[in-house]
Amino acid sequence: MKKLHLATVWLGGCSGCHISFLDLDEWLTDLAGHVELVYSPLADAKEFPPDVDVALVEGAVANTDHLRLIRQVRERARLLLCFGDCALTGNVASLRNPLGAPTELLERVYMSGADRRAPLPPDTGGVVPQLLEQVLPVHAVVAVDAYLPGCPPPAERIHAILEPLLASELSQLAEHEVGEVG
Numbered sequence: 001m002k003k004l005h006l007a008t009v010w011l012g013g014c015s016g017c018h019i020s021f022l023d024l025d026e027w028l029t030d031l032a033g034h035v036e037l038v039y040s041p042l043a044d045a046k047e048f049p050p051d052v053d054v055a056l057v058e059g060a061v062a063n064t065d066h067l068r069l070i071r072q073v074r075e076r077a078r079l080l081l082c083f084g085d086c087a088l089t090g091n092v093a094s095l096r097n098p099l100g101a102p103t104e105l106l107e108r109v110y111m112s113g114a115d116r117r118a119p120l121p122p123d124t125g126g127v128v129p130q131l132l133e134q135v136l137p138v139h140a141v142v143a144v145d146a147y148l149p150g151c152p153p154p155a156e157r158i159h160a161i162l163e164p165l166l167a168s169e170l171s172q173l174a175e176h177e178v179g180e181v182g
């Protein structure tokens with residue numbers, strides 16, 4: 001039987017949500033029997049692929065790379081889950097918002113707030129993504145299908161949400177395959 005295509009995405013977050021995902025321990029072995037991990041910081045895919053069934057998104061939308069990626073995720077994934085509080089609300093990632101626009105922020109961090117006046121990051125012609133004016137939760141940019149709260153969400157909660165969701169997706173996939181054969 002075809003496996004579900006699962007993706008995990010890392011935007012503006014500390015990777016703690018992904019570490020919690022790894023805390024699923026032995027259930028990851030069961031999971032591997034039913035899903036193919038087609039995109040993830042835990043895998044080596046460079047481009048977000050088409051035809052993803054479920055995408056878990058960690059982190060807020062903080063720069064132009066995040067913006068491009070989350071729009072691509074929304075176009076290509078059938079179900080998009082906000083994975084942790086940074087994706088849900090901005091959380092830690094959005095603590096910079098009250099400090100002002102990116103130019104003021106960079107000036108404060110690299111110049112006025114620094115012991116040594118390091119130069120500002122150079123304009124790299126787009127190689128380094130530009131900061132957005134404000135850090136945004138994922139739902140402010142694209143439609144979200146489900147929310148998985150926590151900082152990070154504990155492994156038990158990830159399991160409790162993913163297991164029935166994936167079971168339902170797998171049964172739909174099986175029905176679709178039977179329909180195709182018939």
Ligand code: SF4
Pocket residue numbers: 012013014015016017058059083084085086087091092093150151152153
């Ligand atoms: Fe890190 Fe918490 Fe944000 Fe997850 S929700 S990326 S653990 S700060």
